[in-house]
Amino acid sequence: MKLISGPMATISHPAFRILIEKFGGCDEYFTEMINAGTLLTGGQFEKYYIDPAPVPEKVVWQLTGHDAEHMEKAAQVLCKLPGLGLDINMGCSAPDIYRYGAGIAWMLKPLSETEEMVKRVGRVVEEWNKSAGLEMKKRFSVKLRLGDDNFTDDGFFSFCDMLLANGVELLTLHPRTKKEKLTRPARYFYCQKLCERYPDMPVYLNGNVKDENSLKNALATAPGVKGVMISRACVQKPWIFRQLKNERGPFSVNMKQLAFDYISDIEKYQPPEFWKTRLQRFFTYFCDNFKFAHYAQTQFLNAKDNDDLRTRIEEFFSKCPEEEEKTFCKI
Structure with missing residues (x-):
């Protein structure tokens, strides 16, 4: 299938x-x-x-x-x-x-x-x-x-x-x-x-x-x-x-690095006019992975530009270091 x-x-x-x-x-x-x-x-x-x-x-x-x-x-x-x-x-x-x-x-x-x-x-x-x-x-x-x-x-x-x-x-x-x-x-x-x-x-x-x-x-x-x-x-x-x-066992994801890499790929593959809407839509869903999801959404979606978004992401993980590295397995 x-x-x-x-x-x-x-x-x-x-x-x-x-x-x-x-x-x-x-x-x-x-x-x-x-x-x-x-x-x-x-x-x-x-x-x-x-x-x-x-x-x-x-x-x-x-x-x-x-x-x-x-x-x-x-x-x-x-x-x-x-x-x-x-x-x-x-x-x-x-x-x-x-x-x-x-x-x-x-x-x-x-x-x-x-x-x-x-x-x-x-x-x-x-x-x-x-x-x-x-x-x-x-x-x-x-x-x-x-x-x-x-x-x-x-x-x-x-x-x-x-x-x-x-x-x-x-x-x-x-x-x-x-x-x-x-x-x-x-x-x-x-x-x-x-x-x-x-x-x-x-x-x-x-x-x-x-x-x-x-x-x-x-x-x-x-x-x-x-x-x-x-x-x-x-x-x-x-x-x-x-x-x-279910091909492999548990795996870890660095959530901060994932966020930074995604921003960089958006900048590479999308025109500047699209950056904000594409990133806002993505983080609306992705932030649900975090314990303080609403706080993360509020911070990330209200960023003025990509540099501000990167800064806000850095600040979020500084305040919530336990959210940076997550381990996932079969669901």
């Missing part, structure tokens, strides 16, 4: 993949959403979104947009990049994404409109694979939810039938509806239903897996899945994939 790092805005970039790789890595890394329109117009920051470092062979490019023509042309660009394949985001329910006509909006549009977009992107991938060598072939996948709150099983599975009929080779399901938040239990049994409906197609499960117990619970309900995608939990615990694989 594969372990996958999920797509997260402001997180799923080279600096974060470098951090995960330091602990042995995972099987696949989905990128944060790449906006089709912005990619095609050559926005000044797009080169940062399509940097596949440090493990191009593990990267899955996640594409978003509201227009079928833009999605098709963007897919042509992404196929030329290294990586495992292309994934269309049909699961993001953030209001700004949904209102834009992207993310889960594709599940709620007239089926013919969505099918036309999927068909066009699927054709791009198919044509690329016909001309590419075996090592350059791309997988075509979709990440989705169950739909709107009034979804029906018939409607959901008919939608999935349409995806497969148009070339989709893998589905990642976050088994919640458009409005359901993380407090609502994920309905993993829908992942299992997908496995049974499409026995020859891999299905990935996404949602609420954060440790060994939650992984066992998910797999007990959906034993047929071929992969489990983890998002927020791997930001808090970048070593979680190592723990879940």
Whole structure:
């Protein structure tokens, strides 16, 4: 079974993949959403979104947009990049994404409109694979939810039938509806239903897996899945994939050095305009490792710039030396 790092805005970039790789890595890394329109117009920051470092062979490019023509042309660009394949985001329910006509909006549009977009992107991938060598072939996948709150099983599975009929080779399901938040239990049994409906197609499960117990619970309900995608939990615990694989025994992490190294990698792989938001998002989750998590978050997130952040990190560990070196084992 594969372990996958999920797509997260402001997180799923080279600096974060470098951090995960330091602990042995995972099987696949989905990128944060790449906006089709912005990619095609050559926005000044797009080169940062399509940097596949440090493990191009593990990267899955996640594409978003509201227009079928833009999605098709963007897919042509992404196929030329290294990586495992292309994934269309049909699961993001953030209001700004949904209102834009992207993310889960594709599940709620007239089926013919969505099918036309999927068909066009699927054709791009198919044509690329016909001309590419075996090592350059791309997988075509979709990440989705169950739909709107009034979804029906018939409607959901008919939608999935349409995806497969148009070339989709893998589905990642976050088994919640458009409005359901993380407090609502994920309905993993829908992942299992997908496995049974499409026995020859891999299905990935996404949602609420954060440790060994939650992984066992998910797999007990959906034993047929071929992969489990983890998002927020791997930001808090970048070593979680190592723990879940249980390949090695206990290990120590110097939390201060990890923080400093991450800042340096952000400066190397992200534009200065992105530094603050990327670091704030990371430390929002990562600080949960500390006994005085709220204090650490307050200090780190309110830093004026990176130099101030480094100073605040140094001061935090001076006041809380017991937090600097932590030992982790199987979870």
